[in-house]
Amino acid sequence: MIKAIAIDDEGFALEVIKSHASKVPFIEIQASFTNAMQGLEYLKNHNIPLVFLDINMPDISGIDLVELLPAGTEVIFTTAYSEFAVKGFDLEALDYLLKPFNLTRFVKACEKARTRILGNADDSWTFIKTQEGQVRIDFSDLLYCESQGNYVIFQNSEEKYQSRMTLQEAERLLPSYFIRIHRSFLANKNQIKVAEKHQLRLGKFTVPLSSTYSDEVMTKIKIE
Numbered sequence: 697m698i699k700a701i702a703i704d705d706e707g708f709a710l711e712v713i714k715s716h717a718s719k720v721p722f723i724e725i726q727a728s729f730t731n732a733m734q735g736l737e738y739l740k741n742h743n744i745p746l747v748f749l750d751i752n753m754p755d756i757s758g759i760d761l762v763e764l765l766p767a768g769t770e771v772i773f774t775t776a777y778s779e780f781a782v783k784g785f786d787l788e789a790l791d792y793l794l795k796p797f798n799l800t801r802f803v804k805a806c807e808k809a810r811t812r813i814l815g816n817a818d819d820s821w822t823f824i825k826t827q828e829g830q831v832r833i834d835f836s837d838l839l840y841c842e843s844q845g846n847y848v849i850f851q852n853s854e855e856k857y858q859s860r861m862t863l864q865e866a867e868r869l870l871p872s873y874f875i876r877i878h879r880s881f882l883a884n885k886n887q888i889k890v891a892e893k894h895q896l897r898l899g900k901f902t903v904p905l906s907s908t909y910s911d912e913v914m915t916k917i918k919i920e
Contacts, residue, residue, distance in 0.1 A: 698806075699743070702728040703735035703758070704750035704774065709795065713748050713774065716802040724807050724815070732756050739766055743867050743876075745813050746790075751775040762789075766864050770812055772805050812850050812866075822869050824850060824859040831857050839898040841874070841882040853899045877913050878906040885917050894918050 700723055702713045705741055710728040717723045722864055729735035731824040739747065749771050752757035776795040776854060779789050790807035790812060823830045843863040850857045850866075859866075867882055868872065877883045881903050883896060890897035891914065896905050905913060 700746040702748040
């Protein structure tokens, strides 16, 4: 499932996107915004890999807004103005939907997003770039990730690796069983041995559990 938001200053256009998206089984619209800056703030505080973005908006254009998006956010532009198409692709947008677009055209754009975002979703490992070179990370062995400045620490039971990225970027690399437990930590819920009010134990390590995420974490790790 790909989580997405839509930003467009016209409410009707947002309704079209939400209607089309409801028919695509792997797209889930989490929120929609007529105010571009509110949409940007949402993206900075949530792990959303895809945004449907209008170009011609008051205050700030979609093209300018792209420069402010969190690293790694994929964009599908939606606009009534074909002259923006070349600029849209210059910005490496996934696709460019010219209004009014039908469901078929929308699905084609979504398929591009699925290939780009979920292309490695079934893999059990990935490579990360470190000072020593490209290092393979096996997801099942990974205990947690910790943000430290401009880097993320990937910790397994015996070793840790440091890669220059944001925690949000790390989250996009990982399977869904890695959950946010703190503004600076992601944890492998399959490796949690003990859950206490303010901390979790994973193997021989103890990591903080923020009150912001505590209820959500407890719900996700409880035995069904």
